[in-house]
Amino acid sequence: MNGRTPDGGVPCMLMRGGTSKGAYFLAPDLPDDPAERDDLLLRIMGTPDPRQIDGIGGAHPLTSKVAVVSPSERPGVDVDYLFLQLGVDEPTVSDRQNCGNLLAGVGPFAVERGLVRAGRDRTSVRIRMVNSGGVATATFPTPGRAAGYGGATAISGVPGTAAPVDLAFEDTAGSATGALLPTGNVRDVVDGVEVTCVDNGMPVVVAAAGDLGVTGYESVPGLAADERLRERVQSLRLQAGALMGLGDVAGASVPKTTLVAPPRDGGLICTRTFIPLRVHASIGVLGAVSVATAVLMDGAVGHDLARLPPPGEAMGVEHPAGRLDVRVEFDGTSIRTAGVVRTARKLFDGTVFPRPAGVPRPADPQGGPDGPRP
Numbered sequence: 614m615n616g617r618t619p620d621g622g623v624p625c626m627l628m629r630g631g632t633s634k635g636a637y638f639l640a641p642d643l644p645d646d647p648a649e650r651d652d653l654l655l656r657i658m659g660t661p662d663p664r665q666i667d668g669i670g671g672a673h674p675l676t677s678k679v680a681v682v683s684p685s686e687r688p689g690v691d692v693d694y695l696f697l698q699l700g701v702d703e704p705t706v707s708d709r710q711n712c713g714n715l716l717a718g719v720g721p722f723a724v725e726r727g728l729v730r731a732g733r734d735r736t737s738v739r740i741r742m743v744n745s746g747g748v749a750t751a752t753f754p755t756p757g758r759a760a761g762y763g764g765a766t767a768i769s770g771v772p773g774t775a776a777p778v779d780l781a782f783e784d785t786a787g788s789a790t791g792a793l794l795p796t797g798n799v800r801d802v803v804d805g806v807e808v809t810c811v812d813n814g815m816p817v818v819v820a821a822a823g824d825l826g827v828t829g830y831e832s833v834p835g836l837a838a839d840e841r842l843r844e845r846v847q848s849l850r851l852q853a854g855a856l857m858g859l860g861d862v863a864g865a866s867v868p869k870t871t872l873v874a875p876p877r878d879g880g881l882i883c884t885r886t887f888i889p890l891r892v893h894a895s896i897g898v899l900g901a902v903s904v905a906t907a908v909l910m911d912g913a914v915g916h917d918l919a920r921l922p923p924p925g926e927a928m929g930v931e932h933p934a935g936r937l938d939v940r941v942e943f944d945g946t947s948i949r950t951a952g953v954v955r956t957a958r959k960l961f962d963g964t965v966f967p968r969p970a971g972v973p974r975p976a977d978p979q980g981g982p983d984g985p986r987p
């Protein structure tokens with residue numbers, strides 16, 4: 614039984630999850646067939662179109678995201694969360710990565726939709742991240758047994774404050790590649806640049822900013838305008854992706870590339886991240902967990918640039934909008950715990966109407982409001 618309306622509407626909740634924004638759906642409200650589902654989601658988001666003008670996407674990879682949530686059949690787990698990254702100007706839908714930011718909204722969404730009964734003041738929801746098989750526990754306030762979004766927690770990259778969502782991860786190592794160090798080495802040389810390829814929730818290629826001719830403190834527009842740097846990052850990630858066992862990653866959203874530099878704001882390390890070629894406005898959650906894990910390792914790129922906080926203190930991963938504090942306990946061979954605090958907010962709940970199937974798209978040479986493209 615799905616909640617779709619006779620005129621093609623689909624029940625949808627728009628939420629901010631951490632520093633990202635996405636459309637949250639109950640799985641039964643979307644087609645079971647992945648190809649049909651993806652086609653519907655592209656038409657909902659308004660992809661492909663750099664402005665996503667005919668859909669609800671926000672014209673950036675960080676706002677062109679989808680969470681599909683369903684009750685879990687796994688013992689000890691409440692809900693399954695499938696993350697889908699939709700392209701903006703390319704008609705792509707990828708399930709090859711996780712998203713720790715949208716994850717922040719999954720617990721409150723599960724309560725809103727009645728999949729999980731809220732506790733009296735706080736609720737913990739055990740979430741299986743379908744993309745990687747890992748499990749996360751989200752704990753958040755539920756005053757009056759309802760999801761509560763107001764609170765005093767600030768996160769860099771989001772104005773104001775909101776209720777904290779504590780995320781504790783299990784089994785993040787090797788999320789997409791099967792190994793914490795997917796090339797089998799703590800350091801590799803690609804294109805003459807030393808890199809550490811790591812996957813503690815997100816496959817990331819870590820390189821020293823200085824080795825790519827930048828400081829690592831540039832602004833997002835400054836890095837975005839650097840065509841030559843983008844080409845070098847693409848070349849690095851294509852080769853590193855193959856070494857990481859990810860195959861041809863030309864059209865894939867992973868691996869990400871993070872350039873690291875010494876911290877300037879009391880944190881562990883300073884970062885600038887490419888997702889995979891757009892410059893991230895801050896840094897992804899699991900991306901930050903992976904980078905922090907890498908720089909904790911002896912011999913890894915960035916290890917000598919990092920400043921370790923006193924034991925027990927959160928590690929600040931500095932990024933263009935501030936810092937993301939992560940908890941990572943790494944004993945030299947395996948990860949003991951990993952977690953972050955995020956916030957999330959319900960923005961809109963209702964029915965979304967997809968662009969009809971088969972309507973010419975702006976990117977079609979014959980179609981779109983601007984007519985044939987040159």
Ligand code: NQM
Nearest residue numbers: 633712713714897898899900
């Ligand atoms: O790394 C962006 C984001 C992400 C992913 C990306 C994320 C994560 O900021 O867990 O959250 O790396 O494409 O939402």
